[in-house]
Amino acid sequence: MNHQLIQDLENTIQNIPDFPKPGIQFKDITPIFLNPKLYEQVIADLANFSRGKIDAVCGIESRGYLFGIAIAVALDVPFILIRKQGKLPPPFVSQKYDLEYGSAEIEMRTGQLQKGQRILIHDDLLATGGTTEAAANLVQKQGGIVSQFSFLIGLKDLEGENRLKKFNAEVHQILTY
Ligand SMILES: O=P(O)(O)OC[C@H]1O[C@H](OP(=O)(O)OP(=O)(O)O)[C@H](O)[C@@H]1O
Numbered sequence: 001m002n003h004q005l006i007q008d009l010e011n012t013i014q015n016i017p018d019f020p021k022p023g024i025q026f027k028d029i030t031p032i033f034l035n036p037k038l039y040e041q042v043i044a045d046l047a048n049f050s051r052g053k054i055d056a057v058c059g060i061e062s063r064g065y066l067f068g069i070a071i072a073v074a075l076d077v078p079f080i081l082i083r084k085q086g087k088l089p090p091p092f093v094s095q096k097y098d099l100e101y102g103s104a105e106i107e108m109r110t111g112q113l114q115k116g117q118r119i120l121i122h123d124d125l126l127a128t129g130g131t132t133e134a135a136a137n138l139v140q141k142q143g144g145i146v147s148q149f150s151f152l153i154g155l156k157d158l159e160g161e162n163r164l165k166k167f168n169a170e171v172h173q174i175l176t177y
């Protein structure tokens, strides 16, 4: 555990109460990008977790791209975009998932993930785990092995980690609240 990095992130990430809805404490990661040295340390931490253990990174739109591509470049492995519905040209596979109210769908181009590849699924934040679980289902549908999950932030009260247990993959969250 990198205590200095945790402390620097805690001092940088802003808590915005009642956004986007009353009762939600929004974690704003955008100040990280004002500090290139801190960003570099975040990428080094995430890359260290995955070094030698994965063949490709899948990042979830949109904040999962901010760190996911840099992890893939640092490890010299491919980066595959998981996008929200309606953004990718065919052919693609899709996966529906439930939100607090209603449902949503994510998609991945077919032919980008090779069968048997060990995959890191990366996103900035784990809340209920619904988005990440859907991403893992999408990876498995394509014949990928869900090997690792990584996040900058995990929100413990929402128990997203429990939802990911069935994938038997390693989980790394730099910070938990
Ligand atoms: O664990 P869950 O309850 O599924 O929530 C976590 C997801 O919510 C946020 O994305 P959001 O949908 O706000 O989109 P954005 O990244 O485009 O801002 C976050 O970046 C994760 O992808």
Ligand SMILES: Nc1ncnc2[nH]cnc12
Residues within 6 Å of the ligand: 024, 025, 026, 027, 028, 125, 127
């Ligand atoms: N509390 C939160 N802060 C930032 N992004 C989120 N996505 C889901 N919950 C969130």
